[in-house]
Amino acid sequence: MKIGSQSLMQKYDQALLDYGYNIVELVDKASDCLLKHMHKQSYSFLCGPGNNGADGLSLAIKLCKQNKEVRVYIFDDGYKLSQANQYYLNQCYENHMKVTLLSDDNMYDAIEEMKQTQIIVDAMFGFGLNSSPRGLYASIIEQINQLYDNEIIAVDIPTGLDCNSGKPYQSVVFASKTISLTAYKDGFLNPDSSFFTGKVIVETLDAKDMSDKVGLYEYADEDMVKNIIKERKYDGHKGDYGRVALITGCSDYKGASLLSAKSCVYSGSGVVTVITDEKVIDSLTSFCPEATTQKRPLIFRKEDFIKYQAILIGCGLGQSIDSYRYVSDVLTLTYQPLVIDADALTILSSNMEWLKGQNRSIILTPHMGEFKRLCDFDEKTDMLSTASNFARLYHVILVLKGPHTIVTNGYESYRISSGNKAMSVGGMGDVLAGMITSFVGQGYKPLDAAILGVYLHGKAGDKLAQNNYSVIPSKLIETIPSTMYELLHAKG
Numbered sequence: 001m002k003i004g005s006q007s008l009m010q011k012y013d014q015a016l017l018d019y020g021y022n023i024v025e026l027v028d029k030a031s032d033c034l035l036k037h038m039h040k041q042s043y044s045f046l047c048g049p050g051n052n053g054a055d056g057l058s059l060a061i062k063l064c065k066q067n068k069e070v071r072v073y074i075f076d077d078g079y080k081l082s083q084a085n086q087y088y089l090n091q092c093y094e095n096h097m098k099v100t101l102l103s104d105d106n107m108y109d110a111i112e113e114m115k116q117t118q119i120i121v122d123a124m125f126g127f128g129l130n131s132s133p134r135g136l137y138a139s140i141i142e143q144i145n146q147l148y149d150n151e152i153i154a155v156d157i158p159t160g161l162d163c164n165s166g167k168p169y170q171s172v173v174f175a176s177k178t179i180s181l182t183a184y185k186d187g188f189l190n191p192d193s194s195f196f197t198g199k200v201i202v203e204t205l206d207a208k209d210m211s212d213k214v215g216l217y218e219y220a221d222e223d224m225v226k227n228i229i230k231e232r233k234y235d236g237h238k239g240d241y242g243r244v245a246l247i248t249g250c251s252d253y254k255g256a257s258l259l260s261a262k263s264c265v266y267s268g269s270g271v272v273t274v275i276t277d278e279k280v281i282d283s284l285t286s287f288c289p290e291a292t293t294q295k296r297p298l299i300f301r302k303e304d305f306i307k308y309q310a311i312l313i314g315c316g317l318g319q320s321i322d323s324y325r326y327v328s329d330v331l332t333l334t335y336q337p338l339v340i341d342a343d344a345l346t347i348l349s350s351n352m353e354w355l356k357g358q359n360r361s362i363i364l365t366p367h368m369g370e371f372k373r374l375c376d377f378d379e380k381t382d383m384l385s386t387a388s389n390f391a392r393l394y395h396v397i398l399v400l401k402g403p404h405t406i407v408t409n410g411y412e413s414y415r416i417s418s419g420n421k422a423m424s425v426g427g428m429g430d431v432l433a434g435m436i437t438s439f440v441g442q443g444y445k446p447l448d449a450a451i452l453g454v455y456l457h458g459k460a461g462d463k464l465a466q467n468n469y470s471v472i473p474s475k476l477i478e479t480i481p482s483t484m485y486e487l488l489h490a491k492g
Contacts, residue, residue, distance in 0.1 A: 001202065003217040003415050004183035005384035006163040009127050012182060015210040023084045026207065027051060030181055031058035033203035034155060037179055042069035042117040044150075046140065048124040048159075049079035055155050055181075056123025057088035064097050071117060072099045073110055075124075075136055104136060111143045120144055120152045122173045124159040127185060132169035133160050141171045154178040157185055158196045164382055166190030179203055183216055186384055189404045189415060215388050220407070221417040225455045226490045228448045232268070241270035242441030245308040246434070247296070247326055248315040249280035256316030256342065256430040259473050262288040263434035264312075266480040267453075269441055273308070280316075298322075300329040310337045310441035314344030315430040323347060328354065337361040337440045341433035342370075349373035355394045361446035365399040365433050388413050397450050399436070401429060405454045409447050416451070418458025422465040427473035432457045435480065459483050 004012060016026055034055065045060045047053035057072065064070045072092055081089065092099050100110055114120055122144075124137060133141060141160060144152060152175045157163055160172030166187030178197040180188070181204075187193055188200055218224070233240060244264060249257025257280045264272045265288055272291045274284055281293045297304070305311065313330050317323045327347045330338065331354045338360065340348060345366050348354060352374070355362065366374060375390045377383075383406065391398040392410025400406040404415040435457055439449035457476070460483040464471045 001219040002183040002211050003186055003189070003219055003384075005186040005382045006127050007382040007385040008214055008216055009163070009183065009185070011214040012210050012216065015213050016207055019208050019210070021207060023051065023082075024087050026205065027054045027058050027084045027088065029205045029207055030055045031062055033181060033205060034059045034179055035062050037153070037177070037201065038063055038068075038119070040118040040151075043071070043119045043121060044114040044117045045070065045072045045121045046124050046144070047072060047074050047085075048137075049075070049077070049081045049085055050126065050128070051082050051084050052126030052155055053123050054082060054084035054088050056121055057085065057092055059121070059123075059155075060097065061088065061091055061095060064095060069117065070097060071113060072097055073102050074099065076101045076103045077136060102136060102140065104139075107136065107139060107143070111140075111147075114144065114150065115147060118151065120147065120150050121155060122152055122159050122175060123155040124173075126156045127163040129159065129163075129169075133171045138171040141173055145174045151176045154197065156181045157187075161187060161193060161196050163187050164384075166193030168196055172196055177201065181205065183211075184219065186217075186415075215385075215411070215413055217384055217406075217408075217413040217415050219417060220414040220451050220455060222487065222490060225452060226487050228444070228452045229484065229488050229491075230442075230444070231488060238270035241268055242309045242438070242443065243271040243273065243307055244269050244310045244312065244437050244441035245305060246272065246274045246315070246437065247276070247311065247313040247330060248274060248317055249276040250316060250318040250320070250323070251277050251279045253316030253318055254280045254283050255427060258284055258287045259427050259430040259477065260312060260315040260341075260434035260437075261291045262474075263431040263477045263480065264438040265290045266477050267435045267438035267456075268481075268484070269438040272438075296326070300326070300333055302333045305334045305336065308336055308441070309443070310339070310437050312339040312341065312433055312437040314341035315433055317343040319343050319346060327351075331355075331358065335360055337363070337446050339363045339365065339433055339437045339440065341365045341429065345370045346373060352394070355396065358395065361397060361440075362395075363397045363399060363436060363440070363446060363450055365401065365429065365436065367401045367429060371400055384413070397447055399432075399450050399454060401432070405458070407447070407450045407454055412447060414451055416454045416458060418455050418462055420458070420462055420465045420471075422468060422471045423458070423461040423476075425470055425473060428461075428471075428476070431473045431477055456480065456483050456487065459487070
């Protein structure tokens, strides 16, 4: 399933136009998608001035030609009609359809007429809306939301619902069903949005697929991720499953290092070496005896890293002068795939030039606050576009942690289906960083390792959340092997 934000959907529409389609033709294709879901006899169409309204008008014409009872309501609000809207409105008049120009004076009469039809089609505004509907639109929305005997079908997105966040503006349509064109809207991933969308159905236009061209996201669910995980070899040994180095922890922050090390081991790494502070080593011996340890030197050398297939830096590293040097040294002296998390991300945020000229895969795993330091943006930023643009600019794989975590390398982009609010616990990111590092070290392609790590991390959390108010990171680690087993055997 493809997922699009407001910005990405606008780029998609423009790409179709650039390819050679005209807007009237695209509206016709959109209404064909909608038509197959119209099975009742009588309809009222609320059509705004833009192309969403044009979709509604085109659909109304097709239903009228099927001898359905159709009423069309347009708004006398001074908005200039789009080209396609004007075209299809003229078609309505040429077909002698019942068209009412809505105003404050006739609004209540119009509502009484709508009560007599089975379906009300919301084609007032599409995904481009950036503020709450006002004036007559708000009044109409308030009235139709009280027509409990009528089904309301939203074209593409309910009017008044934010495309990116899934949060309602002050006035929003309560749809019974939403027919989303081309892609699932990013805001629909917010479970609270279902209160306004009703059932969401995605329909794809009979047109050139521009998903890859504009960077629509893919929904990474079990059906997709189960094709990534690999069976372990019959005659495999620890050397087949990677040697990884974790440059983590300090005397003040031991727990993060312990969690990342144990999650790395439990995810199947052959040899995990934690290069850390002596106090962390003492704790690690009892917390995860399977991990090997090495006292962190004052100065790293290239030969310190030669034997490793992947490196993690950051979990509990602290932000001392020594920590700055460690991050700089790792970026300078190593060549292996690298996962950068937590404190190392904070250090990197003031030294982004360190990423220049890196001829290897680098995975950054920030939460939203850390990403704000890496990439300044405002609250209204389209995060799907921002994330993919950042990854492409710095040639990194970005794992932007949060609900339906974003994973993107700037060219391929994913929202992860697993995970839940019970996982909002300190240390959870350290577990994830260890898992991703483990999979990179085992030989997975770095982008696949990131997708697999995030999905399994969330899936393990989902299992625990079924019977727990909160999910504890150390408990989640214990479920990693069984979660991997279940995913592997879901392949059938």
